[in-house]
Amino acid sequence: MIAHGFSAMLWPAILVLAAVVGSLALTCVIPFAAFAVATVGTLKLRSALRTMAAMWIINQAVGFGALGYPWTLNSALWGLAIGAAALSATFAASEALHRFRSSPGWVRLPMAFV
DSSP: OOOSSHHHHHHHHHHHHHHHHHHHHTTTOOOHHHHHHHHHHHSOHHHHHHHHHHHHHHHHHIIIIISOOOOSHHHHHHHHHHHHHHHHHHHHHHHHHHHTTTSOHHHHHHHHHO
């Protein structure tokens, strides 16, 4: 886990910034499963969930604000579904890391991604 203090705030900010850049570069598609593993592999679950929620909110803001996603019920529901999936992926990755905690990283991290 990352140390407390400045680095504890810096790492989530870097992840959120990466999500913003990814959203703009890849037309609002960011790899939430990969970010889920990155957050729970380096942060406590509560911080990982907050970071993932921030990434999702920023992703939606980029989509609706900068990329012109339509302001329709269908688009809003898809956005909510993506947010729920991102948070679910974070929980699932956390559980996988916990279950494989005695395994080496080269086993544990891919299992969390799966």
